Amino acid sequence: MTNSGTSGVIVEYHNGITNGRYLLDDDRSQRSAQLTAIRIEALVEERRSPFQHIAIYETTFHGKMLVLDGFIQMTVADNFCYHEMITNVPLAVAPNRPKNVLVIGGGDGGVVNQLGKHPYLERIVWIDIDADVVELCQRHMPELQQYHDERVEFLAMDGADIDYRHEFDLIIVDGTDPLENRAASLWTEKFYHKLTQAITTDGLITALGGWVWPESGWYASTSALAKTHFEHVHYYYFIDPSMKYGHMGVFLMTNLNLDPSQPTHIKRIPVELMQFYNAGVHTAAFALPNCFNPNTSFVPY
Ligand code: SAM
Numbered sequence: 001m002t003n004s005g006t007s008g009v010i011v012e013y014h015n016g017i018t019n020g021r022y023l024l025d026d027d028r029s030q031r032s033a034q035l036t037a038i039r040i041e042a043l044v045e046e047r048r049s050p051f052q053h054i055a056i057y058e059t060t061f062h063g064k065m066l067v068l069d070g071f072i073q074m075t076v077a078d079n080f081c082y083h084e085m086i087t088n089v090p091l092a093v094a095p096n097r098p099k100n101v102l103v104i105g106g107g108d109g110g111v112v113n114q115l116g117k118h119p120y121l122e123r124i125v126w127i128d129i130d131a132d133v134v135e136l137c138q139r140h141m142p143e144l145q146q147y148h149d150e151r152v153e154f155l156a157m158d159g160a161d162i163d164y165r166h167e168f169d170l171i172i173v174d175g176t177d178p179l180e181n182r183a184a185s186l187w188t189e190k191f192y193h194k195l196t197q198a199i200t201t202d203g204l205i206t207a208l209g210g211w212v213w214p215e216s217g218w219y220a221s222t223s224a225l226a227k228t229h230f231e232h233v234h235y236y237y238f239i240d241p242s243m244k245y246g247h248m249g250v251f252l253m254t255n256l257n258l259d260p261s262q263p264t265h266i267k268r269i270p271v272e273l274m275q276f277y278n279a280g281v282h283t284a285a286f287a288l289p290n291c292f293n294p295n296t297s298f299v300p301y
Contacts, residue, residue: 008055008070011037023057025244026070033214036244038062038072044140049132056140062242064141066108068133068176072242074108076143081240083110083144084277085285086250089236090170090204091118092263092282095256098169099123102198104159104186105208106174107133109144116147117273124152125168131156160185164198171199173207177218187222192229195253202256209235209249212292222251231255235292236285238276261286 009024022037039060046055055067063076100123103111107128115124175186210218226233230253237249252260263282
């Protein structure tokens with residue numbers, strides 16, 4: 001095993017059939033009982049930005065992969081699971097068709113790419129703290145930039161420093177894990193207060209939601225924070241193979257009383273351009289197993 005510092009931990013694995021190098025997700029959570037490893041071919045480019053170490057790998061099966069400070073962020077091969085679900089679910093639910101969207105994070109370009117498939121959106125403001133992530137992904141992951149167009153305004157700044165007054169019908173927060181220090185500002189009271197100021201009264205917000213189980217602490221603390229700012233906080237989840245635990249969750253926050261499991265406005269979604277999202281997947285994502293209920297005492301392990 002070699003630890004190439006912040007580019008990630010690389011493991012040589014030989015069992016006579018599978019012989020290769022794997023990038024091990026550098027999971028520094030207190031309960032890293034299991035780890036994700038993606039088979040790699042080569043380091044394509046790495047850079048230390050003022051905010052983080054950025055590495056892009058060529059993998060064997062997953063296409064290019066973005067790694068920040070040793071944490072796997074996404075792969076080109078299956079990024080569509082997460083990006084389609086964090087973007088299209090709220091667009092299919094919002095009672096009034098959104099016009100103005102704010103994206104916070106998402107330096108790989110995947111969320112903005114999904115938004116670009118919706119011609120009725122008028123303004124897409126995209127804020128990422130790190131212009132270097134955006135630049136490297138634009139160069140090495142053109143698949144995630146295909147639908148970017150002139151509606152997109154990019155600003156390199158900390159999402160927690162936004163100052164908008166009820167301008168956005170939809171806000172999508174695609175940051176990094178709360179365990180990763182650079183993104184800590186996106187998990188604070190200050191940031192959630194800014195979100196309440198930036199969203200319209202009938203607006204929706206989706207945000208990276210992590211895992212209810214096995215990392216219940218993340219779910220519990222974020223939903224508690226969200227519930228102090230929004231009347232309704234929902235959670236949905238779906239498969240996301242290259243993420244740790246093979247799935248990923250999203251919080252959906254709003255002051256509207258609606259049933260988000262119903263894609264009432266699915267006609268807005270160009271389903272023919274989707275690799276993952278459809279009406280059935282939308283509804284199914286809101287069905288939560290009993291052990292995801294934080295009010296029960298059941299702890300699987
Ligand atoms: N989770 C995504 C996925 O599965 O595809 C990938 C996460 S995306 C790469 C995370 C982005 O959040 C990075 O580009 C990072 O620079 C950005 N970010 C982290 N902290 C931020 C902050 N405080 N404000 C704005 N952007 C931030």
